[in-house]
Amino acid sequence: MDTKMISLSKIEPKKGMELITKDIPTIKDDEILVKVLAASVCGTDVHIYTWDNWAQNRIKNIPQTMGHELAGEVVKIGSRVNTVKIGDIVSAETHVVCNECEFCLTGRAHICKNTSVLGVDRDGAFAQYVAIPAANAWKNDPSVPPEYLSIQEPLGNAVHTVLAQDVIGKTVAVVGVGPIGIMAVDVAKAVGASRVFAIDVNEYRLNLAKKIGADVCLNALNQDLVQQILDFTDGSGVDVVCEMSGNGIALNQAFDYLKLGGHISILGVPTKKIEIDVANHIVFKGITIHGITGRKMYETWYQVKGLIQSGKLHLKDIVTHKLHYTEYQKAMELMESGNCGKIVLMFNQEKTND
Ligand SMILES: [Zn+2]
Numbered sequence: 544m545d546t547k548m549i550s551l552s553k554i555e556p557k558k559g560m561e562l563i564t565k566d567i568p569t570i571k572d573d574e575i576l577v578k579v580l581a582a583s584v585c586g587t588d589v590h591i592y593t594w595d596n597w598a599q600n601r602i603k604n605i606p607q608t609m610g611h612e613l614a615g616e617v618v619k620i621g622s623r624v625n626t627v628k629i630g631d632i633v634s635a636e637t638h639v640v641c642n643e644c645e646f647c648l649t650g651r652a653h654i655c656k657n658t659s660v661l662g663v664d665r666d667g668a669f670a671q672y673v674a675i676p677a678a679n680a681w682k683n684d685p686s687v688p689p690e691y692l693s694i695q696e697p698l699g700n701a702v703h704t705v706l707a708q709d710v711i712g713k714t715v716a717v718v719g720v721g722p723i724g725i726m727a728v729d730v731a732k733a734v735g736a737s738r739v740f741a742i743d744v745n746e747y748r749l750n751l752a753k754k755i756g757a758d759v760c761l762n763a764l765n766q767d768l769v770q771q772i773l774d775f776t777d778g779s780g781v782d783v784v785c786e787m788s789g790n791g792i793a794l795n796q797a798f799d800y801l802k803l804g805g806h807i808s809i810l811g812v813p814t815k816k817i818e819i820d821v822a823n824h825i826v827f828k829g830i831t832i833h834g835i836t837g838r839k840m841y842e843t844w845y846q847v848k849g850l851i852q853s854g855k856l857h858l859k860d861i862v863t864h865k866l867h868y869t870e871y872q873k874a875m876e877l878m879e880s881g882n883c884g885k886i887v888l889m890f891n892q893e894k895t896n897d
């Protein structure tokens with residue numbers, strides 16, 4: 544096997560990402576080496592690429608390989624690994640957890656206090672090879688194309704958010720239909736929500752939401768959003784809000800059109816503190832707020848697998864761009880424009896034009 548590989552890495556503390564040659568990672572006894580086939584682009588990658596405040600404070604190990612949402616083939620296993628074998632097609636839970644803290648020991652490893660994240664705190668998957676702990680490998684059905692397998696990690700975020708409360712027969716508003724919001728729309732429809740509202744300020748994304756099956760698509764910029772949703776719901780508002788935007792105005796509007804006793808699950812990460820009316824929006828409405836981080840390990844992964852097997856998800860529509868890794872610049876520009884669903888970079892394959 545070669546000793547060098549191609550990697551898309553952050554090499555300087557400023558905007559950008561570079562295609563560089565570096566050593567193929569070595570693995571520890573409990574790790575595996577994965578030959579990456581597909582790696583999808585996450586909002587986190589865009590934060591690191593643009594080098595915003597969050598990235599500047601979080602990324603400690605430059606140069607670092609970016610990317611964390613992957614599907615690939617196991618090519619090497621550590622001496623203590625017996626759960627995965629060479630040739631398996633795997634994806635990865637990107638939260639590498641300690642398995643020792645209170646949260647890990649009580650089935651809540653997604654909030655492990657010693658979490659390190661692939662592609663953020665350790666070298667990631669935008670490369671020909673990535674090393675991951677065997678415990679984080681998720682064995683895939685190899686008949687599913689790798690571009691769809693690679694999006695299971697963010698799909699897990701969508702599943703975790705939507706299924707944090709009962710949505711069967713309920714009205715659900717998804718606020719912010721970027722890639723994870725689009726998946727949330729799809730999941731809510733697949734599991735039997737009665738009516739799904741998609742809300743965004745980007746027409747491309749609203750159209751995509753429509754295509755996936757959102758019942759009502761509303762542009763938050765040019766309409767009286769709250770009143771419209773109340774009109775669509777006989778004045779009572781929606782049962783469930785999935786907040787994916789991280790936007791303070793959008794969040795406050797959501798409290799306005801959330802039904803009494805409703806549920807709001809928040810995945811979107813605001814960049815600053817948001818003022819909310821605790822008395823009127825939370826206490827007197829008797830609502831429940833769920834903070835959503837990561838995926839339940841590994842309940843969410845089983846749900847994702849089952850939903851993919853059900854054939855009810857529109858993976859072909861969700862993945863709007865399948866690009867060769869050398870087209871990473873285009874991928875980042877598309878992500879910054881917002882005019883895309885999920886973008887997947889293909890590795891270890893010839894460049895094609897589809
Ligand atoms: Zn991600």
Ligand SMILES: [Zn+2]
Pocket residue numbers: 640641642643644645646647648652655656657658
């Ligand atoms: Zn832990």
